[in-house]
Amino acid sequence: MKKALLLFVLLLTTAAFSQEDAWVYFADKPLAQSYIDNPLSMLSQRALDRRTTQGIGLNVQDAPIHQLYIDQVTAATGITVMAKSKWLNALHVRGSQTDIAALSGLPFVNRIHYANHSLNPGGRQLPQANLTTSRINKFLDTQVNYNYGGSATQVQMLKADWLHQQDFTGSGKVVAIMDAGFPGVNTEAPFQRLRDNNLILGGYDFVNKVANPYTGYQHGTQVLSNMGGYVDAQLIGTAPDAHYYLFITEDVNSENPVEESNWVEALEMADSLGVDVVNTSLGYFEYDTAAYSYTYDDMDGQTSFASRAADIAFSKGMICVTSAGNSGNTANPHIGVPGDAATVLTVGAVNNAEIRATFSSIGPSFDGRIKPDVMAMGVAATVATQSGAIATNNGTSFAGPILAGAVTSFWSAFPNKTNAEIVQLVKASADRFASPDNNYGYGIPDFQQAYNTALLSVSEFDAKGFVVYPNPANNQVTVTFTDVVTKPTIAFYNSLGQLVLQQTIENNPAISLDNLNSGIYIYKITFDNVSQTGKLVKK
Incomplete structure (x- = not known):
């Protein structure tokens, strides 16, 4: 007793x-x-x-x-x-x-x-015999060193090289990378161009709470090289002229839900800094303690802390690109957190023959949505290591940033388009868009096709056209259109981004500015489901 x-x-x-x-x-x-x-x-x-x-x-x-x-x-x-x-x-x-x-x-x-x-109330009970789980290898191994010219296939597969030829290389856009560490980025040759052009804006280590991203595990270094690396005839990233913030959110010594919270905190910092595109070559499904782990039922985009935050990030105007995961050939083959979020662009991996890698995690999300969204090269992808060596590596970890850089360069061609418009154009350009599946999603994007489609929509907008006059204005402006349009509206924002005036134009082309103080305002005119912005000076 x-x-x-x-x-x-x-x-x-x-x-x-x-x-x-x-x-x-x-x-x-x-x-x-x-x-x-x-x-x-x-x-x-x-x-x-x-x-x-x-x-x-x-x-x-x-x-x-x-x-x-x-x-x-x-x-x-x-x-x-x-x-x-x-x-x-x-x-x-x-x-x-x-x-x-x-x-x-x-x-x-x-x-x-x-x-x-x-x-938690109503929480699931786990078998006592399964108190710990084996960790999924989210960081696959380096295979071949010094692969000259190896980055050509991964860039050309997406037609990102065509964007570069048109001088769309990410200039004017800001990217945040959330990863495990960035050693060597501040010293090694593949990142010299980024340093010389002041394209690295800063960073933070959320694991150790210090403002030094140039430490930790080199996975983030390799990821950055897929986007911003530059070694002539060896490695060219998909967004070599974008600006970058480097955030450490992953602790490679353990798998714990605090890494999700670190990721969310970094995402919020990225928003506050004005970041446009976020790359995450990390994913969460199983933790070291089984009681903390997710099940496939949780992959609904609404359950996890990180996935809910990812959708909020999209509502703030950012695009989150995340790797699908490397568990496609395991007992839990589905995409992980935050790749299950509805608004996240989740990227699976293919080889150089455009065949899905067996390790690439599959969909759908638990609630039946297409996942992954798109694919990019993640088998023998060319990367730069922390020592500056050029190597190849496997994993959706590299398909993600290759795609994220291409998205960044594409968005730099159309900076006034919304994040939702950019994501839809990318998906619509993919080779399986008409018949997506749970292995490839919508397939491999074609950024030349996406550009041409976007250019056509801009041309249609310009063809209809409008004039806002006078500018500068006193107490009134008038908006006239060169063609018949439907449901035109105009909104004015002050220099702090606050909406200060909004009204329809259709039956009243003259807009009173009596309630606005003197200054510079951004106006946004929307009609026929498209929009365009401009500046107005109020005297």
Whole structure:
């Protein structure tokens, strides 16, 4: 009897004091409106300009978490704050189940969600015999060194070389790469051109909380080389003239849900800095602790912390490109988090003959959507290593950035198009668009075709045309069209990206500016499901 009682006490003690991870969601943001009224206190001018171009307004998601809430959680007994998300108004915390549960007593806490699924109401129970799982190899191995000219196939497969010939190389666009580390980027020759042209804007290590991205595991170095690397006759990235931020969110020593939270925090920083395209050659499905792992049922784009944030990023005007994963030939062959998000451009891998790699994760998402979205070369892809050597590597980890760079260069050709328009053009150009499947998605994009389609839509817009006059204006402007259009509207945004005036034009081409102060405004005219922006000076 004593043995049984002792065992019972030990089990209770283990449950009470073992460390758990959880997300603590708050009920509100008491100071949100003050931040919305002063947007430069939370977003850069470039971030505001990106939203203005796409007609995206500010909302409560953009305001930071209320600091007093963070302070009270941080001060709670046994609680360590690991990461935070303003978009989801939540903190990732670590502590005993007892200490985490006690946070629900704080009046501003809305709910608590444990990474251990069995601790949540209605959470699934895992077999006790399966307390840990084998880790999926998201970083496949380098195979061949010094492959001269090897990057030609991976670039030409997408017709990204055609974009480069038209001088669309990513100039004017900003990319954030979230990965495991970038050693050698600050010293080695394949990245010299990026350094000489000041194309690396900065970075941050969210794992160690330091502003030094040039450390960690070299996976991020190789990923960056697919986009921005430049070694004549050996390796040319798909977006060699884009600007880059480098963020470390992955801890290669373990697989834990805090990496999702690091990723979300980096994504929010990318938004605030005005990033256009985000590349993530990471994915999450199984964690070191089985109780934290996802199942295929969770791949619905709505369950995971990271996938929900990815959709928010898209609503802010960014394009998230993520690798599908390398588990296609395992017991769990489906795409992982955040590749299951509806708005993410999820990329699978093919070889140089355009045949799917057996390791490339498959779809569909659990709710039946096409995944992966598109494919790019991820078998023997040419990369640069942390030592500056040119090598080849396998993995959707490299198909993703090759595609992301091509998207960036393509968007630089049409900077006034929205993220949704760019993504749709990319998908529509793919070779299986008419008959997508769960192995290839919509197939391999053709960026020359995408460009021609986009150019046609711009030409149609220009053919109909409009004039806004006078400019500069006093108290009124008039908008006239050169052809019949449907449902024309005009919106005006101030220099902070705030919508200050909006009205239909169809029956009233004269727009009063009486309520606008003197200054420079961005206008956006929309008709026939297309839109165009311009500048107006109010005297």
